[in-house]
Amino acid sequence: MYVQRRTRPEVLAPAGNLRGLKTAVDYGADAVYCGGKAFGMRSAPKNLSLADFEEGARYAHERGARVYVTCNVLPRNSEVEAIREYLGQLKDTGVDALIVSDIGVMMTAREVAPELELHVSTQAGVTNYGAARALYDLGARRVVLAREMDLQAVRDIRARIPDDMDIECFVHGSMCMAFSGRCLFSNYLTGRDGNHGECAQPCRWKYSIVEEKRPGRYYPIEQTEEGAYLFNSQDMNMLEHLDDLIDSGATSLKIEGRSKSAYYIAAMSNAYKTAVNAYMVQRGFEDGRGNALAEFHDRVVRLGDPDFDEFAASPDVVTAHADQAFCGVPDGTVEPDDLSYHARSTRRKSNTAAEILPDGWHHAAVRPAPHVELPDWLTEEPYKVAHRDYSTGFYYPEQKVTQRTDRAGYFRSWLVVGETLSWSADEGGRLTIMSRNKIEPGQHIEFLLAGQPPLDYTVPGTGLRDGDGNPVEAINNPAHVFSLPCPHEVPANTAMRSRTTHPTLKAE
Numbered sequence: 001m002y003v004q005r006r007t008r009p010e011v012l013a014p015a016g017n018l019r020g021l022k023t024a025v026d027y028g029a030d031a032v033y034c035g036g037k038a039f040g041m042r043s044a045p046k047n048l049s050l051a052d053f054e055e056g057a058r059y060a061h062e063r064g065a066r067v068y069v070t071c072n073v074l075p076r077n078s079e080v081e082a083i084r085e086y087l088g089q090l091k092d093t094g095v096d097a098l099i100v101s102d103i104g105v106m107m108t109a110r111e112v113a114p115e116l117e118l119h120v121s122t123q124a125g126v127t128n129y130g131a132a133r134a135l136y137d138l139g140a141r142r143v144v145l146a147r148e149m150d151l152q153a154v155r156d157i158r159a160r161i162p163d164d165m166d167i168e169c170f171v172h173g174s175m176c177m178a179f180s181g182r183c184l185f186s187n188y189l190t191g192r193d194g195n196h197g198e199c200a201q202p203c204r205w206k207y208s209i210v211e212e213k214r215p216g217r218y219y220p221i222e223q224t225e226e227g228a229y230l231f232n233s234q235d236m237n238m239l240e241h242l243d244d245l246i247d248s249g250a251t252s253l254k255i256e257g258r259s260k261s262a263y264y265i266a267a268m269s270n271a272y273k274t275a276v277n278a279y280m281v282q283r284g285f286e287d288g289r290g291n292a293l294a295e296f297h298d299r300v301v302r303l304g305d306p307d308f309d310e311f312a313a314s315p316d317v318v319t320a321h322a323d324q325a326f327c328g329v330p331d332g333t334v335e336p337d338d339l340s341y342h343a344r345s346t347r348r349k350s351n352t353a354a355e356i357l358p359d360g361w362h363h364a365a366v367r368p369a370p371h372v373e374l375p376d377w378l379t380e381e382p383y384k385v386a387h388r389d390y391s392t393g394f395y396y397p398e399q400k401v402t403q404r405t406d407r408a409g410y411f412r413s414w415l416v417v418g419e420t421l422s423w424s425a426d427e428g429g430r431l432t433i434m435s436r437n438k439i440e441p442g443q444h445i446e447f448l449l450a451g452q453p454p455l456d457y458t459v460p461g462t463g464l465r466d467g468d469g470n471p472v473e474a475i476n477n478p479a480h481v482f483s484l485p486c487p488h489e490v491p492a493n494t495a496m497r498s499r500t501t502h503p504t505l506k507a508e
Contacts, residue, residue: 173256
């Protein structure tokens, strides 16, 4: 009999180097995905060497986390043997899984690295339960669904695949204008192959029209003087809707951003892990200390469940969102006879249009539950990292992701000003830091702490010193050691941030 491996939803964080991997683990990520020096879909980060993978896997395992390696390029003929050799090397580093998109790579991995789990990348574009089940039969233990899926489609897949097959869904970060990231735009315009990790992101460029017989005369595509960013997608932010996604059968919650900074990794890993903790408590699976109270499960009604027909929606109805239909209703108080309220008379839509379902088709539904409430400080966290306009992606057909046509830069209302190195109780408390940006007396600072709200701190008027102990009026030199009075015992490697006076500066 199958015993479910997943005891709680997994927060899966990105890392572009070893430091990012350790940061993700330190700030609560249950697993980290990262690329090696070859065959990954991000070539901009430094990525990890085989030695880095060994150290990173050891660091993660000692803290109860896992490491997944991306090997999800669409390989050319000349790369097939090199990939085989690379997979043979990876299996000895201690990592836990391979993320693949090409079926040939998948079958090679089964042969040369059978002890590693196989996760099928979003690049494979899985949009239905038939594909997921076929991949399961070929050895995949996880499928990363196409980003274009809505919640109902996630539920339909969850209801019709084996329970020991994980569903991984993106929850945060940049989105690509092409289907599941499979794009030839960069290759066509620049020769940089987006399917080999070299995307130049031409979807973020500014475009205008040039008339053939009037060279040099540019006409904005929209009525602005700056031109138009035609394909510039909004970013995703599902933090406040994690309950809907977990209830719909997602077992792994993936944060995008292997090219992002260690601060971004820390802030978003911490935010999503804290939100999952709130979910587990409010759904009754754990107490406030993390002790198990009940076995974790999603709320999808599966094909074959005794009450499946009670929940199934007919072709001309749509399942309501739990936070709209049953907000505030205690878990377990809704009887099957009351479930007619769970259906709406509006026809369910697909991602692009109204969908007419074939005879005999039943949508999987979710058992209702109250909306999970998150504290204000937590819902503010996504706005304290560099980001574009946010959306909820394609999960809700009535409010799909769109593009920002008038700018491509990031919003950045908070700035990293330093990282802590050590704390001493001397002189009532003194904190040694590595500076990143200017810090001056009276400035409001937040320390980003793992698993708890940020710690507020105001820089005192005196007591700032450089690395040699000499008094300074302000901390002006980045990448230098300084110290300052601080009564709070702040852990080493804690990010320090401060609100910027230029909230729309383009981030790195």
